[in-house]
Amino acid sequence: MRWGLSLSLSEELAEPAVVAEVAAAAEASGWDGVFVWDHLWNRTGAPFADPWVTLAAIAGATQRVTIGTMVTALPRRRTQLVAQATSTLDRLSGGRMVLGLGLGVDSHGEFSAFDEAAATDRDRAAALDRGIESLVPMLAGAAVPRAGDRVTTVPCVQRPRCPIWIAGRVDRTAGPRRVARHHLEGLALVSTDGWMPDHVTGALAASGLTAGDLDVALVGGTHPDPSGLAAAGATWCVPEISPGATAAEALALAGRAPDEAAPHREVFGR
Template sequence: MSTLRWGLSLSLGGELAEPARVAEIAAAAEAAGWDGVFVWDHLWHGDDEPFADPWVTLAAIALATERVRIGPLVTPLPRRRAQVVAQQAATLDRLSDGRLTLAFGLGSDKRAEYSAFDEPTTDAREMATSLDAGLEFLVPALSGQPVPSAGDRRTTITCVQEPRPPIWVAGRAGRSAGPRRAARHGLEGVALVGRAEWGPDDVRGALEAGSFKPGAVDVALVGGTSADPEALAAAGATWLISELHPGTSIDEAMQRASTPGH
């Protein structure tokens, strides 16, 4: 049976666009016994709700906490430059004393976060190719190894975690693309979305899709709830992460953070 950890994932719009207040919420979550505090990586939620930057906010969280895992959940790598992400991630891993967990995915143009800026990558297949290329860069870069696509040079400062911070790939429950991508790149886990209620079959399906044994990788279940967390852990789940959606007030977020997830 895997050990199930409990996390919070905060959107960064509205009242939660203030990094200092989000850091206070993270500190409250740590004091209440949560295992991780993560933040959304979006430009906006609607036409009139821009989001704060996740990396700056995570730096504030790192300085306000000592124990919890932190990270972006999920960074859409195709609209980021991998070399900049590597620099940000390595710096944040140092700042947090080795508490960073990374999560990457395709992202979506549902709210025009690509097309509003004439990003060349909006087709799903092109986005998948871009995600794979970014992961191929990040794995050696964050491990302190020479990067072939960068002229076989080291591009990133050394991380605290060895060989690098763990990386999860986002995937939808019941689909194989995320787990297969994690296996192909030798990554540490998958972050599954798409269920209002999680069950053991969701976990087993992800492990089977990536040909992973239970406990070999993280299986993070993001959003949704579970009536039987122990059954999820028995199937191989390692994280159950609650989301605080756009529109959540500071007071509501603080109340949720102050209540243990388990």
């Protein structure tokens, strides 16, 4: 089992230099990954820092940890710019980038406030599928037919490209099925509750895949039985440092080993 931190880039953690310091502390303490949220603002209205610039700061402050978005709502991004930023970050980090993708939600107006067309779940799902189909060859540095058979992106260091993880909920099957349909590398299951092995086996069954075929990251919530989760097929536990956490709280937890820090609900998942 690998352990990652997922950071909300708002309030005191909207400062890239602070997040880079948190990431460096996490790497020194034995964490395996540092991931960042991709939003415009949080539920209190506090704005977010840009995830791509922040990931560049993290890449420069670390040597070993996996980095990535957790997750990017591809329907409100331009696919070619996401491909360009992702492959550049993979090169900057020496091949440590993971791209997390999801539908996004409009509960705080991140789509509708800017007159985005993909404001319904159905529209966003269709946009995500179209975007994935374009992203996969772009990240590999391949020619893109819709761009006149031109190469639009420098290739990732990882071959054939960096991993793509798709967000999913434990009570829905769309995420696992999307991973299988597009032949992607991982599933980022999201929950605010305690993780159970059945959550993992259910997601794998929905995808038609088996343990070992893909990464399964359990994002948010609590992880009371890591060994049982690993036996069921989970490969990552990723507790979240949620909106409202101070820089001091985040640094203190990142400075602890994962098995010591993960139970601290006063910062994780509040």
